[in-house]
Amino acid sequence: xxxxxxxxxxxxxxxxxxxxxxxxKFEQSFxxxxxxxxxxxxxxxxxxxxxKEENDRLEQITxxxxxxxxxxxxxNKVDPNLSSIVFTGLYYILKIAIKKKVNNQTxxxxxxxxxxxxxxxxxxxxxxxxxxxxxxEKSNNDKILFPKLETFKWRVDVIISSSxxxxxxxxxxxxxxxxxxxxxxxxxxxxxxxxxxxxNVAKVLKDLEDLEQNQIISKLENKLN
Amino acid sequence: xFNIGKLVDFQWKLGVASASNHSxxxxxxxxxxxxxxxxxxxKVTAHSFELTISEFKNFAQQFKDMSQLIESL
Numbered sequence: 308x309x310x311x312x313x314x315x316x317x318x319x320x321x322x323x324x325x326x327x328x329x330x331x332k333f334e335q336s337f338x339x340x341x342x343x344x345x346x347x348x349x350x351x352x353x354x355x356x357x358x359k360e361e362n363d364r365l366e367q368i369t370x371x372x373x374x375x376x377x378x379x380x381x382x383n384k385v386d387p388n389l390s391s392i393v394f395t396g397l398y399y400i401l402k403i404a405i406k407k408k409v410n411n412q413t414x415x416x417x418x419x420x421x422x423x424x425x426x427x428x429x430x431x432x433x434x435x436x437x438x439x440x441x442x443x444e445k446s447n448n449d450k451i452l453f454p455k456l457e458t459f460k461w462r463v464d465v466i467i468s469s470s471x472x473x474x475x476x477x478x479x480x481x482x483x484x485x486x487x488x489x490x491x492x493x494x495x496x497x498x499x500x501x502x503x504x505x506x507n508v509a510k511v512l513k514d515l516e517d518l519e520q521n522q523i524i525s526k527l528e529n530k531l532n
Numbered sequence: 533x534f535n536i537g538k539l540v541d542f543q544w545k546l547g548v549a550s551a552s553n554h555s556x557x558x559x560x561x562x563x564x565x566x567x568x569x570x571x572x573x574x575k576v577t578a579h580s581f582e583l584t585i586s587e588f589k590n591f592a593q594q595f596k597d598m599s600q601l602i603e604s605l
Contacts, residue, residue: 462552467561469545478550 313417314409315400326396327421329389335426338393340379342430344372345397349442352449397431404435405443411436454486537571563588 315323330338351368372394380390404414415432423431460483465476480496496504518524543566549558566580583591 460553462558463550464547464562465550466545466547470543479547 313420314407314413315403315417315421319421320399320403322395322399323421326393327423330393330396330427331424333393335424335430337379337390338397338427339430341376341390341394342397342427342434344375345394345401346434346438346442348372348398349401350445400431401435401442405439405446408443411439454488454490456484457487458485459483537569537577539567540570540576541566541568543567561585 313319348368351365376390376394380386400418409417411432414435415428418428418431462481463478464481465478467476468474478498480498480501481493482496483491483493485491545564545566547562547564549560549562552558562585563583564580565583566578568576568578570576
């Protein structure tokens with residue numbers, strides 16, 4: 308008879324292991340606060356922070372979470388380090404569940420196996436059921452990527468004459484690309500280079516279509532969704 | 533010597549924009565100017581800019597005024 312292994316893995320991560328004895332002593336309101344802070348953090352954290360304002364805002368949120376943890380720890384007469392341990396443990400439980408796309412029953416079964424206090428189990432599973440989809444979508448979009456092309460403008464010019472040539476009628480293409488880092492580039496493309504570019508774009512498009520024909524890729528997509 | 537650079541190179545070209553991603557029939561003439569400036573750090577920087585016909589008329593008029601003044605000195 309094959310026993311199913313918990314979604315947390317054969318060896319439970321130390322962050323979760325360390326939390327279990329600590330959280331037994333906490334009151335429900337306290338760990339409810341911590342759980343809501345975990346959810347807030349997961350919704351606002353981002354890997355790539357291009358603009359300084361986003362970076363500052365994230366730092367504000369993490370600082371406020373840290374302060375709230377310390378204050379509520381002092382209110383409940385608990386060492387602030389312990390509240391951080393609980394925060395990390397709850398964060399890991401939710402993070403791994405979202406990453407592995409665990410379904411609700413498996414999640415409930417596995418955290419019951421962890422022998423956490425029952426109200427905490429109910430709270431955790433509520434959060435996972437209600438906000439799991441949002442958090443999963445957010446973590447799907449939070450990736451390390453190259454800068455993406457945002458705008459692309461072009462213009463076709465016909466050069467009539469210039470300071471060292473006259474009476475030449477050569478067409479030239481001007482392109483302007485802006486990526487989502489805010490960097491804008493304007494450049495000229497001769498008709499020759501433009502034909503090479505067009506050929507390569509068509510080739511890439513064809514390769515993309517060929518990949519979609521490839522059955523392994525479509526099977527993988529279906530398995531993930 | 534403060535930082536007004538010296539003009540090293542001045543090139544221009546006259547073209548007609550025939551189409552763009554906004555509209556397929558523009559037919560607008562314009563002048564592109566490309567200058568190279570040697571600044572006080574001995575670095576040559578290049579700048580390029582475009583002028584419409586009316587802006588270019590203004591530009592050319594100012595140069596004519598400058599040359600008149602210099603000749604009168």
